[in-house]
Amino acid sequence: MLLAPSCWAVQFVEVAEQSGIRFRHYNGQSGEKYFMETLGSGAAFFDYDNDGDVDLYIVNGAALPGCVYEISPINQLYRNNGDGTFTDVTEQAGVGDTGYGFGCAAGDYNNDGYLDLYVTNFRGNVLYRNNGDGTFTDVTEQAGVRDGQWATSCAFGDYDNDGDLDLYVAHFADFDPKDNPWCGLKHKNIRAYCEPNAFKGLSDSLYRNNGDGTFTDVTRKAGLYNPIGRGLGVVFGDYDNDRYLDIYVANDATENFLYHNNGDGTFEDVTFMAGVGLSENGMPENGMGVAFGDYDNDGYLDLTVTNYADQTNTLYHNDRDGFFSDLTFATGVGRESLPWLGWSIHFFDYDGDGYQDIFAANGHVLDNVEEVGQTGTYPQRNLLLRNLGNGSFVDVSDQTGPGMQLIKVSRGVALGDYDNDGDVDIFINNLNQTPELLRNDDDGQNHWLMVQLVGTRSNRFGVGAHVLISTAVGLQVREIQAGSGYLSQSDLRANFGLGPQERVDQLEVRWPGGLVQKWVDVQADQLLTITEGEQTLKAGWGPPMRPEEKR
Numbered sequence: 039m040l041l042a043p044s045c046w047a048v049q050f051v052e053v054a055e056q057s058g059i060r061f062r063h064y065n066g067q068s069g070e071k072y073f074m075e076t077l078g079s080g081a082a083f084f085d086y087d088n089d090g091d092v093d094l095y096i097v098n099g100a101a102l103p104g105c106v107y108e109i110s111p112i113n114q115l116y117r118n119n120g121d122g123t124f125t126d127v128t129e130q131a132g133v134g135d136t137g138y139g140f141g142c143a144a145g146d147y148n149n150d151g152y153l154d155l156y157v158t159n160f161r162g163n164v165l166y167r168n169n170g171d172g173t174f175t176d177v178t179e180q181a182g183v184r185d186g187q188w189a190t191s192c193a194f195g196d197y198d199n200d201g202d203l204d205l206y207v208a209h210f211a212d213f214d215p216k217d218n219p220w221c222g223l224k225h226k227n228i229r230a231y232c233e234p235n236a237f238k239g240l241s242d243s244l245y246r247n248n249g250d251g252t253f254t255d256v257t258r259k260a261g262l263y264n265p266i267g268r269g270l271g272v273v274f275g276d277y278d279n280d281r282y283l284d285i286y287v288a289n290d291a292t293e294n295f296l297y298h299n300n301g302d303g304t305f306e307d308v309t310f311m312a313g314v315g316l317s318e319n320g321m322p323e324n325g326m327g328v329a330f331g332d333y334d335n336d337g338y339l340d341l342t343v344t345n346y347a348d349q350t351n352t353l354y355h356n357d358r359d360g361f362f363s364d365l366t367f368a369t370g371v372g373r374e375s376l377p378w379l380g381w382s383i384h385f386f387d388y389d390g391d392g393y394q395d396i397f398a399a400n401g402h403v404l405d406n407v408e409e410v411g412q413t414g415t416y417p418q419r420n421l422l423l424r425n426l427g428n429g430s431f432v433d434v435s436d437q438t439g440p441g442m443q444l445i446k447v448s449r450g451v452a453l454g455d456y457d458n459d460g461d462v463d464i465f466i467n468n469l470n471q472t473p474e475l476l477r478n479d480d481d482g483q484n485h486w487l488m489v490q491l492v493g494t495r496s497n498r499f500g501v502g503a504h505v506l507i508s509t510a511v512g513l514q515v516r517e518i519q520a521g522s523g524y525l526s527q528s529d530l531r532a533n534f535g536l537g538p539q540e541r542v543d544q545l546e547v548r549w550p551g552g553l554v555q556k557w558v559d560v561q562a563d564q565l566l567t568i569t570e571g572e573q574t575l576k577a578g579w580g581p582p583m584r585p586e587e588k589r
Contacts, residue, residue: 063111069322081527099111110136210404211238286330318367327382328342336358344398382526387535500518542561544557
């Protein structure tokens, strides 16, 4: 078992303001305790201008009845300058949506070589088409994806393997601010945010890409209509390695959903058969964020979900037979996560040792948590669990730098190597506060490999593809995912930690369209661009698709 030298060799340093990110989230609170005030917003790392470094889009809230802002909050786009700093280009790019925003995802839905952007709001989402010149156009109406409900997380994925990206939108509840219930301790006249089961759930929506710039709502046709959910987190993931993307949804105060892709345009709800709907004790939990990732390097995607305080973050191990085992406490995740209220969660190899670790963003729902008699605090520190490589995790938050010591009310998280130095950095959108950009400063002892995909038959950015490497550390797999965690989107490039290995024995890409490509003896410490069907590995960032190649 080859592990990195010391977990404290990596230090996370908060650099948001010095990097030029001057954003503040606003939740519109006025004392009326609208439940939407608690959810916060997400963010996206994506390279909108194809210059080889990931830019940053941050979603904001808005004023609610009884709240007035002198300047209306807007979503903001920050262009990566390539030198560790960002520039606010919201106005010139035309993406400053002023709706009450929650989530976002980036995907090239029209396969023109430029990443488009979808933003979820309370009653009215937005699809921005990337014009390829640094600007975007709002094409929501003509695309048919306005939605109009209380939307939370979203994700792009080619569920029918036809070469273009479809869209899944999670919905929270059927709620009208004009009918806002009073919750709390009435005998003490202490008002608090309501429990989620005070609101009637909604079905999520699946939009099929028609290939002509429009989408069709196929929720019922695909077998996904389910009105009992209160969806907060969603992720596409091929958990059974059959080349078709499945869907997992984290629901608040009801069972979570695992939908198996039948490969014929329909899905089957296999939640209870697979064992991923409830806690280890068979109880529904308050699911917030969700992630697929292979933490034990066996080639199959495992699953993790954040939950309310005193519920733990659940870790489901993929048993490779269509079933999962709840190993939350067996791996140490239960013990370490029990005190916290988790939101966004991610598998990623923060220290480059070849094993995926877990990061969870924390913060309570109740801003008067002590007043209403619950345990815990409103702002909380976040949680970094190091994968020891033996099936267990340990909390290293207090050993990995000042960025991990910050105490805020965290919500959405995007991961990405914004400074292109081979390690993964963390952006955190905090509720009603300024955000954090945690730069990953390591000691350079471990090697890495980053892979960017260019689809030709498959969708342009290879979303849904599995990238696998083999080294002395073992097998590692990354699935390219456009939307995961909670309300957010991470870097579409696959990042691998290699430990002390200076070369990769074998690199393999399994494309959504069915093609499998392999290379041997690949040099470490570089970004590779792999084009579907081409055997030549290109060092560096791949160019956008030429006009004559666009479909």
